[in-house]
Amino acid sequence: xxxxxxxxxxxxxxxxxLAAMANPVTxxxxxxxxxxPLYQVRSAAREILQAKLVEEKNGVYTVTAAxxxxxxxxx
Amino acid sequence: xDTGAQEKPNYGMxxxxxxxxxFEAETTHGTIRLEDFKGSWLILFSHPADFxxxxxxxxxxxxxxxxxxxxxxxxxLGLSIDSTFSHxxxxxxxxQNFGVKIPFxxxxxxxxxxxxxxxxxxPGESKTETSRCVFVIDPNSILRAMIYYPLTTGRNMQEILxxxxxxxxxxxxxxxxxxxxxxxxxxxxxxxxTTEAAEERxxxxxxxxxxxxxxxxx
Numbered sequence: 001x002x003x004x005x006x007x008x009x010x011x012x013x014x015x016x017x018l019a020a021m022a023n024p025v026t027x028x029x030x031x032x033x034x035x036x037p038l039y040q041v042r043s044a045a046r047e048i049l050q051a052k053l054v055e056e057k058n059g060v061y062t063v064t065a066a067x068x069x070x071x072x073x074x075x
Numbered sequence: 076x077d078t079g080a081q082e083k084p085n086y087g088m089x090x091x092x093x094x095x096x097x098f099e100a101e102t103t104h105g106t107i108r109l110e111d112f113k114g115s116w117l118i119l120f121s122h123p124a125d126f127x128x129x130x131x132x133x134x135x136x137x138x139x140x141x142x143x144x145x146x147x148x149x150x151x152l153g154l155s156i157d158s159t160f161s162h163x164x165x166x167x168x169x170x171q172n173f174g175v176k177i178p179f180x181x182x183x184x185x186x187x188x189x190x191x192x193x194x195x196x197x198p199g200e201s202k203t204e205t206s207r208c209v210f211v212i213d214p215n216s217i218l219r220a221m222i223y224y225p226l227t228t229g230r231n232m233q234e235i236l237x238x239x240x241x242x243x244x245x246x247x248x249x250x251x252x253x254x255x256x257x258x259x260x261x262x263x264x265x266x267x268x269t270t271e272a273a274e275e276r277x278x279x280x281x282x283x284x285x286x287x288x289x290x291x292x293x
Contacts, residue, residue, distance in 0.1 A: 003105065039111040039150060040104060047105070 003044040004051055010074055017044050018071050021054050021063045030061070088194030088221075095119075095210065095218040096192040100154075103162045104180035107152070109216060116149040116239065117212040120230075121195045121205035125157045125165035129229045133207070134166075135175045136232045147239055148214070151179035155205055156190060159183040200226050209235060211242065248293055264289040 003014030010018065013036055020030045027045055031038040045061060048054050053067030063071070089096055099108045109117075120137070122130040137151055144151060155162075159181075166177040184190050184205075195205040207224035219242050224230050241252040250262040266287040267273045273286040281289035 037150060038114060039107060042111040043105050043107050 003047050004053075008070075010048075010053075010070060013040065014044055014048065015071060015074065017041060018048060018053060018063055018067055021061045021067070024060045024062045026059055027061065086194065086196075086198065087191075089192070089210070089218050091218055091221065093218060095212045095216050097216075098189045098192060100182040100184065100189055101159055102152070102180035102182050103159055103166065107180060107182075109212070112150055112152075112212070113216060114214050116147065116214060116243075117152060117210075118144070118149060118235065118239075119152045119154065119193070119210040119212060121154040121190065121193075121208045123201065123204040123206065123226050124155055125161045126168070129227070130155075131165075131169060131173070133229050134169055134177055135173050136229075137179070138175045138177050140232045140236055141178050143236055144239070147243060149239055153179060153181035154184050154189055154195070155181070156184050156187055156203065158185060197223075197225075211238060213242070213246075244293070250291075250293075253290070261290040261292050264291055 003011045003017065005011070013034075016034045016036065017030055020033045025033070027041050028038065030036075030045075031041045034041070045054070045056075048067065049056055049061075052064060053070060054061050054063050095109060097109050099106060122133060124130065134153070137153070141151060153162075157165075162181045162183055166181070170176050182189055187196065190196050190205050193208065193210060195208045196202065197206045200206055204226065206226060207228070207230055209220075209222040209224075209230065210218060211220040213219050220238055222230070222235075222238075237257060240258050241256060244250065244252060244258070244262065248262065250264060253260075253263050256262070261282065264276075264281055266289075267276045276286050276289060277283060279289070281291045283289040
């Protein structure tokens with residue numbers, strides 16, 4: 001269950017993770033907020049980072065404008 | 076182009092106490108790397124094939140102990156030389172037939188990359204299937220224990236839980252655990268390494284049979 005499929009649709013767990021990154025957070029904090037296991041958050045973070053839906057600086061993640069509009073479009 | 080060259084099998088095995096071999100693999104939960112599990116214990120286990128009876132009993136049993144493992148900060152990760160489509164169909168089938176949801180990811184190791192890294196293929200049994208292997212990897216990615224069972228024999232989940240409890244007890248208290256130890260039993264105090272320490276051990280207040288054999292309650 002990759003968090004983004006070939007058509008750009010974000011999975012439910014992917015949306016949870018993106019939503020948790022509305023404010024700057026670490027992946028550990030995302031795991032705590034969402035209740036998802038940390039390994040799954042780390043794996044999903046790689047995907048959404050590569051898709052430029054979030055940005056990362058020193059281990060802190062924040063949703064980008066692209067990520068925010070995707071969340072709004074798919075909510 | 077077919078060069079006629081045969082795939083060279085790798086029968087090497089990882090070693091206890093060393094970093095577990097790193098990998099990135101396709102799983103039923105997306106692309107996962109070993110490093111994604113840093114900070115938690117991991118049980119990486121292989122099974123011979125999807126849609127087979129012994130493996131089905133094992134998957135049901137692993138799912139049943141998953142809550143107990145979670146309490147101990149342990150994640151599960153399955154593996155076989157099958158596709159993600161096969162894994163997905165099988166876990167759906169298990170849920171339909173046995174009413175058990177499989178909560179952990181399963182590696183689709185079609186190119187045997189992870190199986191070869193961890194020595195999961197026993198050519199005397201099968202060259203195309205992984206045997207029933209269990210690798211216990213600690214939060215620092217160090218390989219702490221390995222269990223290998225043959226294709227015919229399903230694993231004992233209580234022994235896997237016991238092994239986790241024993242390893243975590245060792246880490247927490249700096250002790251060893253005797254044969255058939257279970258949580259609550261007395262543990263082994265590491266033997267003294269000098270004659271002076273051996274003398275002191277006899278007076279240390281442990282349950283001591285001899286200078287090298289001491290037990291204590293936790």
